[in-house]
Amino acid sequence: MAKDMFLLWASGSPPCWRIMIALEEKNLQGYQHKLLSFDKGEHKSKEVLDINPRGQLPAFRHGTNVINESGAACMYLENQFKSHGNQLIPSDQAEQALVYQRTFEAFNAHQKMVDVVMYAFRVPAEEKHEATEKRNKEAATTEFQLWEGYLQKTGPYIAGKNFSMADVVFFPTLALAFRLGMRQTKYPKLGAYHGFLKDRPSIKATWPTHWLQEPPLKDPLKDV
Amino acid sequence: MAKDMFLLWASGSPPCWRIMIALEEKNLQGYQHKLLSFDKGEHKSKEVLDINPRGQLPAFRHGTNVINESGAACMYLENQFKSHGNQLIPSDQAEQALVYQRTFEAFNAHQKMVDVVMYAFRVPAEEKHEATEKRNKEAATTEFQLWEGYLQKTGPYIAGKNFSMADVVFFPTLALAFRLGMRQTKYPKLGAYHGFLKDRPSIKATWPTHWLQEPPLKDPLKDV
Known part of the structure; x- marks a missing residue:
């Protein structure tokens, strides 16, 4: 199929x-x-x-x-493929509401991370300002602190007690953020979630091939 | 209910x-x-x-x-509320694929528009550069040209022959873009689509109240 x-x-x-x-x-x-x-x-x-x-x-x-x-x-x-493998959008109304909410919120987290990374790597030096860089980093920090709080309230998965679409969408962004310098010590719940999910078969089987061989070259998210 | x-x-x-x-x-x-x-x-x-x-x-x-x-x-x-009112995600596989694709793409269009508007209104003057502004406007232009092309291929709605979730998500962004200076003459298919949808009952009933009374104050998208 x-x-x-x-x-x-x-x-x-x-x-x-x-x-x-x-x-x-x-x-x-x-x-x-x-x-x-x-x-x-x-x-x-x-x-x-x-x-x-x-x-x-x-x-x-x-x-x-x-x-x-x-x-x-x-x-x-x-x-x-509703009946195949794992259900990623739950049927229960309250659970479904939370999964949709976190799934779409995950795109915010991705955007905030991308804003910092792109500013570091793509914006020409003559157009850069410390104030802009600082604002972008503060926005990303506020964003990931929100997610740290979500896990405190409704873990162990990012939208509650089951793995869901919200994890599918959020996890790759978080994993990249940690690879690019965000510190697990600053976000202990997100760090534990990352450690817990990285051995899940679907994630292990698809782990970025070059991450296994090469260390990250830069750490633009180290202050986030 | x-x-x-x-x-x-x-x-x-x-x-x-x-x-x-x-x-x-x-x-x-x-x-x-x-x-x-x-x-x-x-x-x-x-x-x-x-x-x-x-x-x-x-x-x-x-x-x-x-x-x-x-x-x-x-x-x-x-x-x-699947059985209520209009179905917004079609059951047919090919139609569903296109509706999901355009629905999520619409967030790109929104982001590109927001990038231009925020740069005009929110970034402090001392951090602004013509080159950045130009890049943002070019990205928004490329984006809306893509959508102009979509309508040429698969109108009259934004994801084909029926109104769908893609219209729900895309239309408000387009309407705001036109209000903020994007010219319908430059995007004739999008202009026609806007004219065609603005009288749809769901859109007419929810048209931004203050747009009916006040002209736009600025036109940051006039070069897009």
Whole structure:
């Protein structure tokens, strides 16, 4: 069934990783895939642009259906394969409300992290200001403190007592944040959650290949 | 049924407007609500913070379930009230794939618009650079050109032949973009789509109250 699925991905990209975790959770192993490199500019190749006109990874196809946005692909997989593997959106009304809320909130966390990282690596030096950098870091800190608080109230998973879509979407962002210098000692609950989830089969099976071999080159999130 | 729903909202805020359109589409009229003012800082009031710890609008509650993220609330309403009003996520596999894709892509469009608007209104003058402003505007232009292309291929609605969740999420962003100076002559398909949808009952009933009375004060998107 997964043989008519095709994923173009990059190692360590949270949006790509989300889809890979969702595929594992839904027992949709055996999909076709190809690892590409941002460093080599392969996300702007014709192969990607034919599926994703944004020239971004992931590029994902199920048969002739193209669903490139990671949140969209995860929702689609859950909806189309309801009885497969693990249920990622619970049926219980209160649990469902919390899972939807945390799932969409996770995109805020991702954006706040990206704002800091992009400012460090992409904004030309002559356009940089300490005040902007400080504001971005404060916003990311406030954001991750919110999540630290969520785990205090409703762990062990990020939306309560079961693994859910919210973990699929949030975990890759958190893992990247820790890799890029955010300190587990500053966010003990998030650190414990990260340690607890990294051995989950769906996450272990999809752990970014190059993270296993190479240490991070920089730590733009060390003050967050 | 909608009596146990409560919405705190601000006029002209696309995230608030999305929930209001979804409520209309699902025939969930009669919900409790209260209009608040960003200008008066009411989004940081205790009333909001008690529901939404981010101090943002919308703040939305269904019974004891809190779902503040607009995308989350819209998905929740669709899922909890499947047989009510209009179906916003189609059952057909190919249509569903496209609706999920466009729904999540719409958050990109919103972010690109917000980047331009925030740079104009929120970044202190001493931190501004023409190059950054230009880059933000180019990114927003590229984004809205993508959507212009989508309508050329798969109109009349934003994800094909039927009104869907993608319209609920995208339309308020587009309407605000036009109000803030983006020109319909530059995006004729988006302009026609805007003209076609603004008379839809769910949208007409929820049109930002102050837009009817006041002209826009500024046009930060005039070059987009």
